Amino acid sequence: MLLICTALYAEARPLIDYYSLKKNTAITKFQVFQNGEIKLVITNTGSIAAAVAVSYLCTLYPPGASDFLINLGICGSGSKRNAVGSLFFINKITEEITNRSFYPDVLFRHPFKENNLITCNRIIRDTDFCMTEEQTDFNLFDMEASGIYQAASYFYQPHQVSFLKIVSDYGIKDNPTSGKITGLIEKNTKDVIEWLHILTNIKGGKIPEGEIFNPQEESYIKEMAKQLHCTASMEIQLKQLLHYYKLEHGGFKELLDELRSGKAMPCKSKPEGKRYLEQLKERCM
Amino acid sequence: MSSLKKDVCNPYFSHIYIEKDVLKHPVTKKILSLFPNAQSLVINHYKDIFCRKNQNFSLQKQTPGLILARKHDNLVYEGAPVCQNFGNQHFYYTSSVMNCIYDCEYCYLKGMYPSANIVIFVNLEEIFKEVKGILARHPVYLCVSYDTDLLALEQVLGYTKEWIRFTAEHRDLTIEIRTKSANKKVLDEVRPDKNVVFAWTLSPEKITVDFEKHTPAFEERLSCIQAAVKKGFQVRLCFDPLIYCRDWKEQYRNMFQRVFSCIRADEIKDVSLGVFRIPQDYLKRMRKQAPASAVLQFPYENDKGVYHYHKDLTEEMISFSYELVRKKLPMEKIFLWEKTKEEK
Known part of the structure; x- marks a missing residue:
């Protein structure tokens, strides 16, 4: 504008x-x-x-x-x-x-x-x-x-x-x-x-906040956080992990699907969600 | 951050802001004579420009302005805990320049300063005076090129030569000039001095290309280091920060092999090793500025307000690098980032 x-x-x-x-x-x-x-x-x-x-x-x-x-x-x-x-x-x-x-x-x-x-x-x-x-x-x-x-x-x-x-x-x-x-x-x-x-015609040189994830990804993350019983801080960690993974690989849906396969979702408890998050972290590196 | 086309942005230093107080200073006059086409604006205080709210650091970085100012008070600082002191008890640093002409994606200056404009404090003589005062109490180990790269700015400023001249007159003073520059010219113009340490930061070529925009290529830096050791300068190699990438082991192994195939252990003073680490507030700001930067968006761990790689990765990167360097250098010549040393 x-x-x-x-x-x-x-x-x-x-x-x-x-x-x-x-x-x-x-x-x-x-x-x-x-x-x-x-x-x-x-x-x-x-x-x-x-x-x-x-x-x-x-x-x-x-x-x-x-x-x-x-x-x-x-x-x-x-x-x-x-x-x-x-x-x-x-x-x-x-x-x-x-x-x-x-x-x-x-x-x-x-x-x-x-x-x-x-x-x-x-x-x-x-x-x-x-x-x-x-x-x-x-x-x-x-x-x-x-x-x-x-x-x-x-x-x-x-x-x-x-x-x-x-x-x-x-x-x-x-x-x-x-x-x-x-x-x-x-x-x-x-x-x-x-x-x-x-x-x-000059772009401001900045990606506006919130555009890192598209709306579909945003809702996928929200759903994931819910299933993992994420606390607010765990949800921030999850977002940061997926942000990094997306920059390195272009997307993260396949990663989450792969990790989720064979696991009963939603998690039964917060500790289980935490373990899952740790696994995700290792997989992201 | 998306880069703008060169023809859209003004050239570097198209605008020079000058504090009223230093209009007649010889350094001001010298710098202005080097940029006859720049727009000069008189200001009251450098913070009127440098500390404006809500500046776009990333865009400014593509076309930085120059601010000429006088530094008041606190001209010399005690070294910060995240900095390597190389075993020196009286470890200080000074910032005669704020910000750098290079554009390293991971550089802490992007989180520390509100602006990418380069501030040059023209009253170097007053910084010298304060150093003299500290020297009267005890010897001083002083890093003069921390929040900038003085060697890279030498053609405009000449501060490296000034510091070397000052150090030659004060034998209790040792200075470290940290740089990524490949400016060999200066090495021809000054004499080697045991109290002057040129500290080159080296990263593998891939890291240099990906994350160290506008810096000389790895081989250029190496060639400059070779020239320095050949002339007998005190040279420190800083493999700090070590930056993670997917094939980091291969990248760093190749780099160490290349470096030590050109430079003998006895030719260098010492080596520092440290992983990327950054205060949490800085990283928060930097992430906001560069949402598409993988090096900044890496999921670091927060350890008492300082972000770094998680413990296992930190240890692995340090041990891996240490072992490779250790094959070429005696232990006493290798300095590790202290936090890591504690952990080990």
Whole structure:
């Protein structure tokens, strides 16, 4: 699943159009658009609103190891070296109010320039541009990223969360129009979509828990544990043995059938089950 | 864990995180000059990166970042009980680097650290200072390459040479440099010293190929060991951990034959033997990260918080290996993992 977060509808529109996302009218707290594995939430502005939206969506649709969250939106720039309309991949987010920094893991290749970002809890106007000398390495600023990162970190690993920011201004004079915002996003949509396509084809590199055994094997193990009068700890041992055996031999049903042949099942007692487990252990080596 | 295609992941050290405090340190400058295309990010403390919650160690291992930091307090530790002390009373270790560029499936670092990023403590001079303080009290036997492989990182860091230089100035200090590297270059650049022990970990070729990703092949390591003994370096061979596989006897028999056909007993300082063993918390984490790893999913026995092969297999693996090594080496040159020794 790909979860895309934008603060404003104007930021989301090009992606809603491209992916033909449809509004999920069952969700009323936030505007959510979706199509299959892609979900887009409009969080509204501010890091708290953004954090709540992320938590809400992640609770409704808990992410797995191969899922990603993308925050796409406009940002201000403290430096005029960053042209309006240029897109940056964020590698460091600093929350202005606490001065805490967060670092999404940049493990996968991407075609964008990287930059760092400061999340403020107010609109930065050109008149109150007040970066201190120490802050000059913070080139970009927005109002959501730190909230999104902190909320997402309860559900995602640091490499599953990415922030793409497009420079819209150098401190706002007048609020930008929806048309201007959508235009800035549209200018970068092709590159973003190409990268999202690559990203969503990456497997998370982890076999989700519980997939070691298929449902049939799971029920076979449960039945076996019952017949052996396994305690909780014996059942863990049985599972570990069969896990190892499966990795070495591809399956374990034949092993259990072979060991079971000629034995009366279920076992009469726990000690008998224990002896059986020992035999199984020797056979697994 | 499924491996990702190389073109999907960033290259090694594509991101270098630098603590504010060490921005101007000469080691920082040297390392940054070696990676001109890396993204450099200033951080407050290495733990801001290294200790983030819920990191994916396996994925990070495929594309580790570099963290340059200053080590504070506890620069030198007393040796842990699961470590072989080789009969040395004052046995210490130090971690000037955390994590390793190799990717051994069974490596305890995967259970010990929350991140696969490599942390380099650039303030080696402060570690030297602390060692000097301990040396003022008694002689020191110090393992300098425990939670990393310094020789493998030598081209980037140069710490092996620094440690050898420091040891030459402090004759009560003996250092062990544990490695799987086949970096012969360093051997040409330093002089053999009786207080510097190069300790090569060796595993049969099959184990190396199956479980020791990115490490030099068995023959490459052996060739490097031969070069070291020829030059007169103190060499220790660590057949530790011994790793179980279905044909382990054949694998280890062949390996010992090959090793001792190339290296004479009098050319090496000693040998250590020990089966794979690991604290329970580490194994728990490692199993979660690598559900498809046979070496980690093996049904080990938990003995007071340390997992190892069950008693019979442990004894069989140790006795088998010991007998083969014993044919070539005197008893006093063979060190067994202490727990096993107690059991024997």
